[in-house]
Amino acid sequence: MQIGVLALQGAFAEHVAMLRRLGVTPKEVRLPCDMEGLDGLIMPGGESTVMGKLATAFKLIDPIRNFAYARKPIWGTCAGLIFMARDVGHVQPLLDLLYVKVERNAFGRQVDSFIADLPIPIVNKALGLVDTPFRAMFIRAPIVKSVGQGVDILAQLPDGKIVAVQQEHLLGTSFHPELTQDGRMHQYFLNLVENS
Amino acid sequence: MTQAKQSFELKTGLAQMLKGGVIMDVVTVEHAKIAEEAGACAVMALERVPADIRADGGVARMSDPELIQRIMAAVTIPVMAKCRIGHFVEAQILESLGVDYIDESEVLTPADEENHVNKHHFNVPFVCGCRNLGEALRRIHEGAAMIRTKGEAGTGNVVEAVRHERAVTREIEALKTMTETSLKNIAAEYRVPVELVKQVQTLGRLPVVNFAAGGIATPADAALMMQLGVDGVFVGSGIFKSGDPQKRAKAIVQATTHFRDAKILADVSKGLGEAMVGIEIDTIVEAQLMAKRGN
Numbered sequence: 266m267q268i269g270v271l272a273l274q275g276a277f278a279e280h281v282a283m284l285r286r287l288g289v290t291p292k293e294v295r296l297p298c299d300m301e302g303l304d305g306l307i308m309p310g311g312e313s314t315v316m317g318k319l320a321t322a323f324k325l326i327d328p329i330r331n332f333a334y335a336r337k338p339i340w341g342t343c344a345g346l347i348f349m350a351r352d353v354g355h356v357q358p359l360l361d362l363l364y365v366k367v368e369r370n371a372f373g374r375q376v377d378s379f380i381a382d383l384p385i386p387i388v389n390k391a392l393g394l395v396d397t398p399f400r401a402m403f404i405r406a407p408i409v410k411s412v413g414q415g416v417d418i419l420a421q422l423p424d425g426k427i428v429a430v431q432q433e434h435l436l437g438t439s440f441h442p443e444l445t446q447d448g449r450m451h452q453y454f455l456n457l458v459e460n461s
Numbered sequence: 462m463t464q465a466k467q468s469f470e471l472k473t474g475l476a477q478m479l480k481g482g483v484i485m486d487v488v489t490v491e492h493a494k495i496a497e498e499a500g501a502c503a504v505m506a507l508e509r510v511p512a513d514i515r516a517d518g519g520v521a522r523m524s525d526p527e528l529i530q531r532i533m534a535a536v537t538i539p540v541m542a543k544c545r546i547g548h549f550v551e552a553q554i555l556e557s558l559g560v561d562y563i564d565e566s567e568v569l570t571p572a573d574e575e576n577h578v579n580k581h582h583f584n585v586p587f588v589c590g591c592r593n594l595g596e597a598l599r600r601i602h603e604g605a606a607m608i609r610t611k612g613e614a615g616t617g618n619v620v621e622a623v624r625h626e627r628a629v630t631r632e633i634e635a636l637k638t639m640t641e642t643s644l645k646n647i648a649a650e651y652r653v654p655v656e657l658v659k660q661v662q663t664l665g666r667l668p669v670v671n672f673a674a675g676g677i678a679t680p681a682d683a684a685l686m687m688q689l690g691v692d693g694v695f696v697g698s699g700i701f702k703s704g705d706p707q708k709r710a711k712a713i714v715q716a717t718t719h720f721r722d723a724k725i726l727a728d729v730s731k732g733l734g735e736a737m738v739g740i741e742i743d744t745i746v747e748a749q750l751m752a753k754r755g756n
Contacts, residue, residue: 315482444474
């Protein structure tokens with residue numbers, strides 16, 4: 266299984282380290298040629314505007330879209346989720362793959378960043394694990410304001426805010442599993458790749 | 462004052478999101494928008510870039526909160542601001558504005574020659590400069606969630622940033638083979654707990670994100686620092702003191718991503734117009750060296 270991690274900017278090294286712990290040797294993606302032979306792609310946290318601009322400048326937008334159209338799994342965390350979305354209420358380069366409306370910096374600035382025990386019953390059930398919450402880090406995090414047809418809600422905060430979604434082979438989370446030692450979300454994505 | 466509510470991992474977490482990116486000094490809303498448009502991963506809001514601080518002389522202080530707020534309102538990326546070394550009230554003010562990171566910076570005139578700000582007391586994360594591993598670890602022990610080289614700001618001369626990054630790397634390398642006794646001695650010399658030194662020995666790197674800063678003026682400078690092992694770069698005077706800030710800013714962003722790809726580096730280095738006029742470090746009188754401030 267060949268997993269790519271978009272390495273334009275942001276916390277891509279943390280995803281690479283987590284995948285290695287799970288026994289996968291990932292490939293860093295900076296140029297279209299790096300996409301060859303991939304079975305799945307992770308887009309990390311970072312600054313979504315930076316990622317979008319660099320992806321545009323180095324002609325990665327179409328290859329990533331075509332990858333998704335070929336039903337290959339893609340997972341975006343935080344900035345990655347924003348980059349995958351259809352609408353973020355702000356003019357910036359977007360992949361327009363996930364049929365969701367995202368609100369950027371939905372909780373405020375850095376002083377409002379927080380950690381929460383997030384229930385992930387669907388993920389735990391799929392992995393055959395005891396249903397324990399995920400210690401989720403929200404850093405200047407976005408939320409999913411509304412979902413379109415075919416988008417399932419994977420996780421919500423106690424107040425109902427949507428922070429993880431799945432649209433068939435596409436996955437988006439507004440928190441950062443790559444900053445923890447908890448490999449459940451990564452395993453869930455690897456299973457998606459395995460079964461795609 | 463009480464301990465901060467915000468955990469250290471959230472503070473270091475934001476720095477992890479900035480990695481592989483370029484943080485640009487901006488002095489106006491217009492600059493901030495140019496920086497964001499060029500692909501900056503954050504901006505440093507200030508009244509004067511280091512080159513002007515150097516030229517103007519006098520005491521350099523925290524910027525006008527109104528300017529910082531206007532810049533915060535103008536961009537969606539994180540906004541940082543500088544306080545003077547040891548000036549914890551400037552830091553309190555910046556925290557109350559909601560800036561995303563505070564740079565306790567030697568570029569401003571130090572307010573305390575003995576003490577840095579106790580950064581554990583704040584919810585907002587801090588980045589601090591260093592010239593070597595000892596300085597880096599003292600700042601981390603005081604609560605810094607991100608480190609940068611000091612370099613020599615406002616010179617357009619990368620030599621000091623290289624010196625500082627190489628010193629940190631060399632000193633971490635030396636830790637790797639040290640015995641328990643040597644580690645205790647070095648921790649005493651660095652004036653930090655031995656546990657922190659051991660953590661660096663185990664990780665083989667600083668335990669927080671480490672950027673380059675001070676004198677970076679070209680895409681090649683940025684890529685040089687990245688190849689020397691930093692996680693990202695700050696560009697101060699280098700962009701808005703050059704002939705074509707927009708183009709240069711974009712080129713430095715692209716060079717930081719593709720720092721090992723000489724062909725792309727050559728491409729983005731083409732036709733950038735004039736770089737900022739540099740200063741030879743030897744020509745700066747001792748008292749005006751910013752990197753010596755805050756040990």
